[in-house]
Amino acid sequence: MLRVSPEHVAAIDQGTTSSRCIVFDRAGEIVAVAQREHRQVFPRPGWVEHDAEEIWANVERVVREALASAGLGPEALAAVGITNQRETTVVWDRATGRPVANAIVWQDTRTEPLLRELDEELFRSRTGLPLATYFAGPKLRWLLDHVDGLRDRAEAGEVLFGTMDSWLVWKLTGRHVTDVTNASRTLLMDLRTLDWDPELLDALGVPAGMLPEIRSSAEVYGTASGVLAGVPVASALGDQQAALFGQTCFQPGEAKCTYGTGSFLLLNTGASPVPSSHGLLTTVAYRIGDQPAAYALEGAIAVTGSLVQWLRDNLGLISTAPEVEELARTVDDNGGCYVVPAFSGLFAPHWRSDARGVVAGLTGYITKGHLARAVLEASAWQTRDVVDAMNADSDVALRRLRVDGGMTANALLMQFLADVLDVPVVRSRITETTCLGAAYAAGLAVGFWPDLATLRGQWRSDAQWTPDMDAGHRERELRNWHKAVQRTLDWVD
Numbered sequence: 001m002l003r004v005s006p007e008h009v010a011a012i013d014q015g016t017t018s019s020r021c022i023v024f025d026r027a028g029e030i031v032a033v034a035q036r037e038h039r040q041v042f043p044r045p046g047w048v049e050h051d052a053e054e055i056w057a058n059v060e061r062v063v064r065e066a067l068a069s070a071g072l073g074p075e076a077l078a079a080v081g082i083t084n085q086r087e088t089t090v091v092w093d094r095a096t097g098r099p100v101a102n103a104i105v106w107q108d109t110r111t112e113p114l115l116r117e118l119d120e121e122l123f124r125s126r127t128g129l130p131l132a133t134y135f136a137g138p139k140l141r142w143l144l145d146h147v148d149g150l151r152d153r154a155e156a157g158e159v160l161f162g163t164m165d166s167w168l169v170w171k172l173t174g175r176h177v178t179d180v181t182n183a184s185r186t187l188l189m190d191l192r193t194l195d196w197d198p199e200l201l202d203a204l205g206v207p208a209g210m211l212p213e214i215r216s217s218a219e220v221y222g223t224a225s226g227v228l229a230g231v232p233v234a235s236a237l238g239d240q241q242a243a244l245f246g247q248t249c250f251q252p253g254e255a256k257c258t259y260g261t262g263s264f265l266l267l268n269t270g271a272s273p274v275p276s277s278h279g280l281l282t283t284v285a286y287r288i289g290d291q292p293a294a295y296a297l298e299g300a301i302a303v304t305g306s307l308v309q310w311l312r313d314n315l316g317l318i319s320t321a322p323e324v325e326e327l328a329r330t331v332d333d334n335g336g337c338y339v340v341p342a343f344s345g346l347f348a349p350h351w352r353s354d355a356r357g358v359v360a361g362l363t364g365y366i367t368k369g370h371l372a373r374a375v376l377e378a379s380a381w382q383t384r385d386v387v388d389a390m391n392a393d394s395d396v397a398l399r400r401l402r403v404d405g406g407m408t409a410n411a412l413l414m415q416f417l418a419d420v421l422d423v424p425v426v427r428s429r430i431t432e433t434t435c436l437g438a439a440y441a442a443g444l445a446v447g448f449w450p451d452l453a454t455l456r457g458q459w460r461s462d463a464q465w466t467p468d469m470d471a472g473h474r475e476r477e478l479r480n481w482h483k484a485v486q487r488t489l490d491w492v493d
Helices: 051-071 120-127 134-144 151-154 164-173 200-204 241-244 305-313 323-328 370-391 413-421 435-445 452-458 471-486
Strands: 009-012 018-025 032-036 078-082 089-093 159-163 176-181 213-215 218-223 232-238 253-260 263-270 279-285 294-301 338-339 357-361 400-404 426-427 461-464
Touching: 009 051, 009 164, 018 435, 032 159, 051 164, 051 232, 078 120, 078 164, 078 213, 078 241, 078 253, 089 120, 089 134, 089 164, 089 461, 120 151, 120 200, 120 471, 134 151, 134 200, 151 159, 159 164, 164 176, 164 218, 164 232, 176 232, 176 294, 213 357, 218 435, 232 435, 241 263, 241 279, 241 294, 241 370, 241 435, 253 435, 263 279, 263 370, 294 370, 305 323, 323 413, 338 370, 338 471, 357 471, 370 471, 400 413, 413 471, 435 452
Parallel strands: 009 078, 078 232, 176 213, 253 400, 400 426
Antiparallel strands: 009 018, 018 032, 089 159, 218 232, 253 263, 263 294, 279 294, 338 357, 426 461
16 A cells, blocks of 8 residues: 655653653644543552553553544554653563553652662662662562562563563564663663663563663664554653653753653753762663764652642642742742742752651741742742752753743743743743654654754744842842751651
């Protein structure tokens, strides 16, 4: 059959709570979107699981729905790309394609006892990561230790491991691969060789035969069958790296921050990994074809948008999230009040699980307007802490910050962010930057878009905020913020 010249690229975004498919046209504009949530399984406190079969069924559904909404068949797609929740771990039967157990989600903390047996310096020096329950390798080890007969089957080559990108590529093409960004989140890949590290595999007791082949983020892994029959599967990127790519942060010193429930800030550091001594993760940003990989520093902030939800749901000071800006604008400043939302400890750059949230500087003068303003300012100050750590770790200073996510609709917060960072803050016109990044990488791999310069030329902002705060005032406020942070520490014995 003669294929028509395809004018679209699709992206599958397999996220923590839902799966989406977005179809983009040649200009990088959204043509159609479909989305479905999946169940969150909580077998015990601290355990979080997903049913990988349910997720695959949802992915098939959203692909069909997005194509139908766009009035397109698979033949209209030049390629499909995948972006995914990182670190979530699946093991499946090589012969039947069935998962041997539920997937263990990145949020799951059951591997904490195992981590205490491992050599932190060995893992950090090879992988750029601290030993944390977050990452995939220890989750795989837990499954090998606790699912009956699984280790023997793994040694015999009967079962396969992957993160969600691997699972989806396998279901679409029958190929067992992952990309460098997802592999860099397993605690099993050497950041410099971009290959599985035998010493790390041995330390975690993982048979090499069950691991996927590590490929670049933008290349054709295989041709899909089924719902996407005939379409090249041509990219895979972990979700935060995909957002960096969708924001076209291709030069060292360019960074993006995604403001959602929490926030993730990634800084492109160029062609070599930058080790962090200030509480950040060193990770692979992306790799295009056979070109050298680009690396990034990453800072994860646990509570940003969820602090506004707390103000709404727990305190009842607002009835909808957007009202926080209106309430904060009823005052000129925070009145000396600071909120540090260490609800379950502090993430980057502090990594203090003993911390708990505080409201500091309360006086009889403070109103709900001041509290609302302090809540918004907390997101900016937490970002400042991560940026300061990045600047301390890297000789690549942040020049401007590209932002996306729901909180970027708040103009007061965005202006305050520019003020405290003392760099311009630029909002992307297309907010679905995670899907856009996966689409861009897939399109590059098949020549749908010729080069990075073309993608950069397509990127559009819809708003920019420039710094407008006196330097002395900024430094005084930063000192007060740090005093408030200190008061969160050592709360949990």
